[in-house]
Amino acid sequence: LSLQPQLEAKTNKLYGFEALLRWQHPERGMVSPEDFIPILENSEHMIELGYWVIRRCFELCQEFIEHGLSDVRIAINLSAGQFTDTHLVEYLQALLNEFSLDANHFELELTEQTLVKNIDSAIDMMDKLKVIGFSFAIDDFGTGYSSLAYLKKMPVDVIKIDKSFVFGMLENRADYQIIMSTIAMVKNLGLHVIAEG
DSSP states (O other): OEEEEEEOTTTOOEEEEEEEOOEEETTTEEEOHHHHHHHHHTSTHHHHHHHHHHHHHHHHHHHHHHTTOTTOOEEEEOOHHHHTOTTHHHHHHHHHHHHTOOGGGEEEEEEHHHHHHSHHHHHHHHHHHHHHTOEEEEEEETSSOOOHHHHTTSOOOEEEEOHHHHHHTTTOHHHHHHHHHHHHHHHHTTOEEEEOO
16 A cells, blocks of 8 residues: 655645555566556455555554644545445444544545446435545546536535646646636535646
8 A cells, every 4th residue: 555645736735645556566566556456346355455445544544643644634545346335334434433533534535437327326325424524536537427417416525637637738738728627617616626647
């Protein structure tokens, strides 16, 4: 598990971290997440691994707080299977109790694809977790399922613009315009925006 820092653009202050899975293979070296995550997502091991990642993030958050980073936030990606798992709310509540942590230290990330599969059940699950205090981010925003109709219905706090737009914005005027329009829209909705990459 690797934690990638997130910085606030205006102040360059540490905003939080995003938990990322990395695989250091003994023979192949570093294996790209693009190579192993899709395979994991289609296996019975994804939910088990996802819960290990969540638990590890709680452990790290507790360590950060003990070292003086009391306002740290960790973004955790949830797979579609994990987000629909009936034990998710119970598991997260048990971890909050075990580690004596507040849910506002964690941001749960979901892709647009996960959210639009069944909008009503997604909203129901999000509402249950929002009551506990978790915040939500839409990851890889703009990669094919963007819709203002669902965006205004869901209790989302953060929009993360996909890195493909960010990487291309200096050479491609269309990417630049998409990013500027997305930032304006997100701010008008009262949400936070993160540029990935």
